[in-house]
Amino acid sequence: MVRRSGRGACGGRPRACRRRGERRRGRGHIGGDPRRPRAAGEVVVSERSARLAARLWDGEGARLALARLALAPASALYAGVVLARNAAYRTGLVRTRRVGARTVSIGNLRIGGSGKTPLTRWLAAEAQARGIAVAIISRGYGGTTAAPHVVGDGATLRSDVAASGDEAVMLARTAAVPVVAGHDRAAAAALAVETFGSRLLLCDDAFQHRRLARDVDIVLVDAGQRGGVTRLLPAGPLREPLAALRRAHVIVVAERDAAGATQSVPASRPDQLVVRARFAPTALLRVGPHAWEELGLAALAGQRVLALSGVARPRPLYESLRDWEADLVHILEYPDHHPYDIADWHEISHAAKDVEFVVTTEKDLVKLERFPFARGKLVALRLGVTIDNPTALLARVLGPLAADVLAGVAAAGAQRPWHERPPERGP
Structure with a gap:
């Protein structure tokens, strides 16, 4: 502390x-009395680290620069492992699993929070408002229950922090949709589809989780982040090289003040959508x-x-x-x-x-x-979050589900008495 x-x-x-x-x-x-005895290797080490x-x-400074230089070989080794893993998934050497629902991951490249949870909640609320059965998938980091389990059903909390971790319980408390957690996210996603009939799955902090096949990858980039931060763990805060942004279908540039962003992120491929979001x-x-x-x-x-x-x-x-x-x-x-x-x-x-x-x-x-x-x-x-182009973002996230919703609305309108139907538009 x-x-x-x-x-x-x-x-x-x-x-x-x-x-x-x-x-x-x-x-x-x-916390508490600093003199109380502690077992060797207790949390103090993690805290100091x-x-x-x-x-x-x-x-900044010469000493920190030298420390980063000393860790460069370890970062290079880590980069090799990451690149080999991604290549295995890209070539099909390691197979992904589909679960019968449209799957969207929300993640980032840098260690630490960047607005993933508020964005996940916003997407869940927008999908639910359109009549789409949506569930949030979490790893349940810090929880003792590794097996897939229901954290909340959208109305009732079914688990606790000890079993499911703080992030999963927070989502279950603040998002009015089912939340399912498990260390095997593919199995957790399958449980959501089986239990709740979910048609849209929002996977929180899952950009690096490649085993669960997804239809859309969303990556958040901090607008206030220094553009020169390119170092991978442990010499830097990045989980993957910046080139991994090419894998994303959507990049959300996260702003945290009214003055606006200090960094512009261009699309890295023609079909990539870039939107700005303000978190406050x-x-x-x-x-x-x-x-x-x-x-x-x-x-x-x-x-x-x-x-x-x-x-x-x-x-x-x-x-x-x-x-x-x-x-x-x-x-x-x-x-x-x-x-x-x-x-x-x-x-x-x-x-x-x-x-x-x-x-x-x-x-x-x-x-x-x-x-x-x-x-x-x-x-x-x-x-909360405000999106500068919510229509484009939702169209990319919902995909064919949006057309299904419109078709359902049209069918419902056609079945209403004539005096309750919306007026028809001319050519």
């Missing part, structure tokens, strides 16, 4: 941070007696806030708090997918004593809502 307060804590150097002096870091413990990786990938908070979510409740973002203005996150890239959280004029006085950062425990609860509760809100992400809210402080100060930023 990284503990910060003061200058530079939120990236944008808001007034509240500037007046509190220099930033302080914690001692690298996960995550912080070092973030500095290595995005930092739409509401605060708080824990209610029976369900999550929405609260207006204006409630943050002038309020003392603790920012709490366990995600790979927390900076957008801090920027959003700055935009809504919150008085950001404390920051607690945990590793991505962090499993919060009682020691963390004590740590967070202590830090939250002098604030009005503890603001976190939706992914963290599903893990934190069980703690006592959740009913008082805990809220999460709900992230």
Whole structure:
């Protein structure tokens, strides 16, 4: 866990941070009492590695440049494995599996969040509004249940974070469509078709998962990302070379501020669709007696806030708090997918004593809502998306399903009494 307060804590150097002096870091413990004994190799190593990786990938300076150079051979080896794997799928040496439904993957090339979850939710809502049976497929990262299983049926949550992971449960809580998880995504997709009769499958964070055949690949690219980031893991943040963008049918350029993008991404092949999308908070979510409740973002203005996150890239959280004029006085950062425990609860509760809100992400809210402080100060930023060309994007995603919907609407209209039918248009 990284503990910060003061200058530079939120990236944008808001007034509240500037007046509190220099930033302080914690001692690298996960939470609670840093003196409590830990087994060898406990999460502390992963946490420290995550912080070092973030500095290595995005930092500047001669030492970091030399570190990246030293890791170049490992990145070259990783690139060879990735290229060989992709070639095996491209040539048919390794076969893919189809499951009898239109399949769309939503992913990215870079480690960390880029808006995949809000985009997946938006596509699910648009498909459902058109009468298409849609389901979301997740790997269930961090969950103990590897076998395919139903996380939520669109109305009822059927699993929990321990079994299915935070991302799958968050999707089941916030998207009104079935969510199915499993380490074998092809088997999870088959279960969705069998159980819910799904005709459209949206596979979250699945661009690199090649075994499940798909009809459309969507890749998100961060508009604010430095154009020079081309290094693969472990020397850089990329899962695949930039050339893999040619495999995508749709590229979504993700913007996170009203000023617009700083990077333009041209289509890499004639039939590739490029659209822009703006991601921004739409509401605060708080824990209610029976369900999550929405609260207006204006409630943050002038309020003392603790920012709490366990995600790979927390900076957008801090920027959003700055935009809504919150008085950001404390920051607690945990590793991505962090499993919060009682020691963390004590740590967070202590830090939250002098604030009005503890603001976190939706992914963290599903893990934190069980703690006592959740009913008082805990809220999460709900992230929404606006697409600049939604018609073109939906046409590409839905494909022939869109024609089926129009045909169904026309057939239903023809069966109505004459006085309820829409007027016919002339030639």
